[in-house]
Amino acid sequence: MTDIVLETRGLTKHYGGVHALEDANFILRAGEHVAVVGDNGAGKSTFVRQVTGVEQRTSGQVFFHGQEVNFAGPIEARDHGIETVFQNLALADDLDVPSNLFLGRELVRFRLGPFSILDHKTMRARTQEALVKTAVKIPNLTSTIRNMSGGQRQCVAIARAAHFASKLIIMDEPTAALGVQETAQVENIIRGLKEQGVPMILISHNLRQVFDLVDRIIVFRRGRIVASLNRHETDGNDVVAYITGVKGGETPAFA
Numbered sequence: 001m002t003d004i005v006l007e008t009r010g011l012t013k014h015y016g017g018v019h020a021l022e023d024a025n026f027i028l029r030a031g032e033h034v035a036v037v038g039d040n041g042a043g044k045s046t047f048v049r050q051v052t053g054v055e056q057r058t059s060g061q062v063f064f065h066g067q068e069v070n071f072a073g074p075i076e077a078r079d080h081g082i083e084t085v086f087q088n089l090a091l092a093d094d095l096d097v098p099s100n101l102f103l104g105r106e107l108v109r110f111r112l113g114p115f116s117i118l119d120h121k122t123m124r125a126r127t128q129e130a131l132v133k134t135a136v137k138i139p140n141l142t143s144t145i146r147n148m149s150g151g152q153r154q155c156v157a158i159a160r161a162a163h164f165a166s167k168l169i170i171m172d173e174p175t176a177a178l179g180v181q182e183t184a185q186v187e188n189i190i191r192g193l194k195e196q197g198v199p200m201i202l203i204s205h206n207l208r209q210v211f212d213l214v215d216r217i218i219v220f221r222r223g224r225i226v227a228s229l230n231r232h233e234t235d236g237n238d239v240v241a242y243i244t245g246v247k248g249g250e251t252p253a254f255a
Helices: 044-051 075-079 097-101 120-133 148-162 180-196 207-213 235-242
Strands: 003-017 018-029 033-037 058-063 065-071 083-084 108-112 113-118 170-171 198-201 215-221 224-230
Touching: 003 044, 018 044, 018 224, 033 044, 033 075, 033 207, 044 058, 044 198, 044 235, 075 083, 097 120, 097 148, 113 235, 120 148, 120 235, 148 170, 180 207, 207 235, 215 235, 224 235
Parallel strands: 033 198, 033 215, 083 170, 170 198
Antiparallel strands: 003 018, 003 058, 058 065, 108 113, 215 224
16 A cells, blocks of 8 residues: 555646646655745745645646545545645634634534534534644633734644644645744644644745754745755755755656
């Protein structure tokens, strides 16, 4: 049985005459944490949007646990066990923590025709379990998201992803707008997910963070993957050289 969780072959996305992603060949293995890095506009987020079905690719193939998939949208990707934490978090400001954790997946006690009675007690209990699992500390679960700090909001989004992700988590710049203490909390959650064997794709501009958290580094430049680097066999200068084009230019081979 293969240990490849996610594979893309020739993944390509064109917006009219703009080639945002070109011939991306990518592999993620079981339990592996991989960073996707590159300058703004390099194709990182475009790559994730094609994988998760947020956008439909121009060409290429996506394989998930050995099966070719063509997700019609992120909900279908989620149903297959892929959870994504996007930069906009996709949280509802006026709802509390349990309501956000189960947004779109509400637990129902019973249905009365077109009406449903939600199981708030179970959702609160499972929310508490999810927060404990990810070591997220939210003093009051009934607080609305609007009244939380940026770090707390990010942690709720990550706790939701960690609770429901059965096969893969993708994080797009999870600490970009956070302070030092809040960043450290999110990084500890990521380490915990690594210990639990949950595979992850991490998009980040923070090379210190990348070298602290992942096994392998994929470098995008001008819509192409130009390097696949083992974290222990490279350094920050090497990665920057690929990002800026000082090194690279050839599509790397994958083992």
